[in-house]
Amino acid sequence: MKRNTFYLLVGIVALIEVGIFWLSVEVERPILIQVAFVLGVILLYAVRRTIEERMEDERTAMITQKAALRTLEIFWVAFFAISLGSAVVAFSRPLGLRPPHPGPPGTAPPDMLELPFIGGFALFQMALLCLMIFLYVGFRVYYARKYGDWDTDEEQD
Amino acid sequence: MKNRIKVYRAMHDLTQEGLANELGVTRQTILAIEKGKYDPSLELAFKIARFFGVTIEDIFLYGDATERK
Secondary structure, eight states, X not given: OOHHHHHHHHHHHHHHHHHHHHHHHHHTOHHHHHHHHHHHHXXXXXXXXXXXXXXXXXXXXXXXXXXXXXXXXXXXXXHHHHHHHHHHHHHTSTTSSSOOOOSSTTOSOOSSOOHHHHHHHHHHHHHHHHHHHHHHHHXXXXXXXXXXXXXXXXXXX | OEXXXXXXXXXXXXXXXXXXXXXXXXXXXXXXXXXXXXXXXHHHHHHHHHHHTSOHHHHEEXXXXXHHO
8 A cells, every 4th residue: 555545544534533423422322432443543553554665664763762752751740740630639529538528518529520520531631632642743743853854865856 | 973875875876765675774764874863773784784795884984983084
């Protein structure tokens, strides 16, 4: 398979995933998009192996490695900070470390997280994931430029 | 670290693409090595030297050797 055909396939798979996501929301079945997403990624990984043109070697592996490491170095701090906030929310329940709520009856925080609240966490996780992707792409571009990915010379078409 | 890959490529009448295919790397990697933006692994350095039938020191010039050559 040619590289451009692969990129076209990535676009098509992404569109299908968006469609399945909305279908999943409509029928209220999260498993649909979860399974579809995993299958989509497996399909793309499998097809990527069939690309004829060589795309990876020791230099690209090093660029990927450095970008991933830098991303991890920053992301874990952000992720840990968010997780600490979540832990505070969890421990703020009446059954947690905090003493019973001193206010009038009925004003104490609920024992269970409500569904919309959990949904908010899901969106927050998505936002964190987007942050990770942006960080990775940014570092990938930086190191690719540093190690001559877009350099040209007289042999360039 | 400087290198003389471009010279040896010219001597063997090879393009970057051709050399890259022979060595199993991308053309951009050969270009990056030639421009001094990327230092190859020891394995790739040996592959390059063996491909041209010379020693690593003939192709890669480290530190003071750059001035002596």
